[in-house]
Amino acid sequence: MPFDRRRFLIASGVTGGLAAAATAGVVSYRELHGGAAEEPLAGGGVLVVVTLYGGNDGLNMVIPVDDPAYRAARGELAYSADQALRLADGDGSALHPAMTGLRTLWDDHRLAIVRGVGYPKPDHSHFRSMAIWQTASPGTASTTGWLGRWLDAQAKAPSQGLAGAAGAAALRAISVGPTLAPLVVGATTAAAAVPTGPFAAPGGALGQELRHLYLPDPADGPLAARVASSGTDLFTVAGTLGPVLASRSDQDQAPAGQLDAGGGDASAAPATRPVTPSPAGLSPARSAPAAAAPTAAKAGELGEQLDVVAACIRAGVPTRVYSVNLGGFDTHTQEKATQARLLGELDAALTRFQAAVGGDPHGAAVTTMVYSEFGRRVAANANTGTDHGTAGPVLVLGSHVQGGCYGDAPSLTRLDDGDLKVTTDFRSVYATVLERVLGTDAGVVLGSQDAFPRLAFL
């Protein structure tokens, strides 16, 4: 059964009640860029969240290749020690054969694998499980996303001196794609949605009139106010990102030009980084994987989304959180071919992204996190696939990441009704990235969190 973020949107109730973000005025790209330069993401870095929809089979991504129970449970779905990519100092685990790029990152100590991640009382419904992961409020009916609550908290915090504070708010988080991922929808604020294709606000006379049309009006109900604020955000976001995205394919040839386009003053724009010749946007600073940076075609739909993110980061857009996703992991039948294709795309997209931002001045602060709503059952089913399970690995990568394994590997023999037992609460991962990437008090987002020890991957 196909499953993606929009399916989750319905059941999680991320629908009404989204009050308007108080957004007024439009800031120029130069203001935003200036703000970012003065306060280069003070207090932390940039978080990129990759959601894998459908329930990725964690056991065939981070493979306990030495465990005889793995082969016994998986039969022909199992990968042999020869096929899987064994991880040096990896505690007997290996990566899926398609994940060659991530193995290189592992060797560079920039890939952390958090094992056995899940939440109490696992639920086998895609909806419920994804709702729990995205709201981080198990056992409650909360519909706000965990990063949405972070956005709400930022909106309440006093402006940090940035001239275009409202414009900056519109750009604080970006969800790539036409609909919003619930994890970046708060009670009063939400991420901007940015398409992967051309992105421009309407111009001409109609464009001018639309700017007026989307000013707030006291007669607006909450939903009409939301129409108005998202309309205003379009001008802010498109004004800033349109030129960045339009030029992302040739930005290496003209890094200054893409900055000028939004600022409107070409002569004064400084080049913020050296021109590099590689089409994939590689910088010499991290030259090791340069030759192997995967093509856009290989990185697929996720790669296209991450290309948008990389272009924004390299242009110094002051966005702190990006949400991207890849669907199709619900491998009830013929899992091997499907998962190999998807993990190959994931690997290529992440490797390409890391290569694009790794050597960039803004890119050093980027941390990427990859999760899915659940792993799959330990035993294969009768259709050479696997059914919905529980705990799974979370991947964390970036220049500042301390590579290695974190959390205990779940036992393949001491199971919970055929499922892996959770060894690490997902809120430990969230609390760690909130504090060490976003520089935020995790309590504001997660509430009481005594039970969620921070992890040492950052």
Next chain:
Amino acid sequence: MATARSDVAFLYRRAGFGARPAELDAAVAGGYESAVDALVGAEASAAASAGAAAGVEPPPSFDPLPRLTGAGGAGGDAETRATYARMAREQATQLTGWWLRRMVDTNDPFTEKLTFFWHGHFATSVTKVRDSSMMLAQNQIFRRCGVGPFDALTLAVAHDPAMLVWLDAGQNRKEHPNENFSRELMELFTLGIGNYTETDVREAARAFTGWRVDQTRTGFQLAARQHDDGSKTVLGKTGDLSGEDVVALVTHRPASARWVCSRLFSRYAAPVAPDANPAAGAMLAAYGSTLDVGAAVRAMLHTPAFLAARGKLVAQPVEYVVTVLRALGLRVTPPPAGAAADAPASITAGSGTVAQRVVLSTLSGLGQVPFQPPSVGGWPANGAWLTTASTQVRAKFASAAATAAELSVITDEPPAGRPDAVAHLLSLDGWTARTRAAMAGAGGNPVRLVALGLLSPEYLTA
């Protein structure tokens, strides 16, 4: 302030795809009660059948797709697979264009709107089913059975090939039950989370073992050897339950009535949880023990809670696009025979037509293409449609539609009166001060005034 006219206009927008000014005038004269009757009742059906006789576009008929043998449809030689893929794609486009034209042209908008509701409720996608004949057959079930008893509708949908393919009936065998249909039946179609247990899902899956598409690929059959006829216990009832028994069992649970009524209210009025539906009393009474969907909808339309839902729902992209096209009197033209699929479609000013391709690419950009829901959970609602990306696409479409429309009702007014003429055309009460100020900038330009009206916060949430 609500007036009789604005109440009826709201009724037409939510229960249909809006009303043209003359249509609204006539309905207002008859009063709200008879407007509901006209939309929902026998009169609408009579009007529709008269329309059918008068030459409403008949559903497309499709050449059979080549058979692909082998597991997962992966068989066949490369040429056959390519032919299959091309035919499947073209047929899906043809089917989608047909339904959009039907929604735009119909004399029975209530039925088309309800058909669209059921499509979102029993969300099935051609991207997996592939066969447009199956998708059309399911669509006709929604149209034919959508106002009838819910148990009969659910069973018809469950037996229908599109759903059997969509939720993997072929893999649900006695020895290895597949829970996909059983889970979605309870979670999404009939009960909602919290009204069944994992055990109920597993036990019910056994009852659906052996359900198959028949040899003709157009009907249902039970593969007796794959069917588990042992004793099962579902929702407290034990016995050799068949799949049909399970459908009857789940649809007749009290929780199912609450679920169905809350889903209807959520899509027609304002999003609500099953236990917080403000129209539940009247709707449940009308739905009754016969599970009468039509009566429940009719009761909903008469509740104060329905009329109080103004401004609480963003029109879904399909609803928005169809409502705009109807309001502006625009027809959707099918692609000319032999035209390249990617030929650019231009907008001809005042032509009264919009190319199918423009409409489909708008819907694709807004994230809602009929017959392609993202998953069995259907489409999201409300705030999810209000994104920066969708604002961009909507603005482009509104400009194109306003350009293509014949706007003499606007140009016949003096410039100062044109904003009100646009409100009248779109059957809105009027504009906020903000929107009037924005329209003042258009200097009476009719195309821009109409585009602004179509993009205004008040129209999008009306």
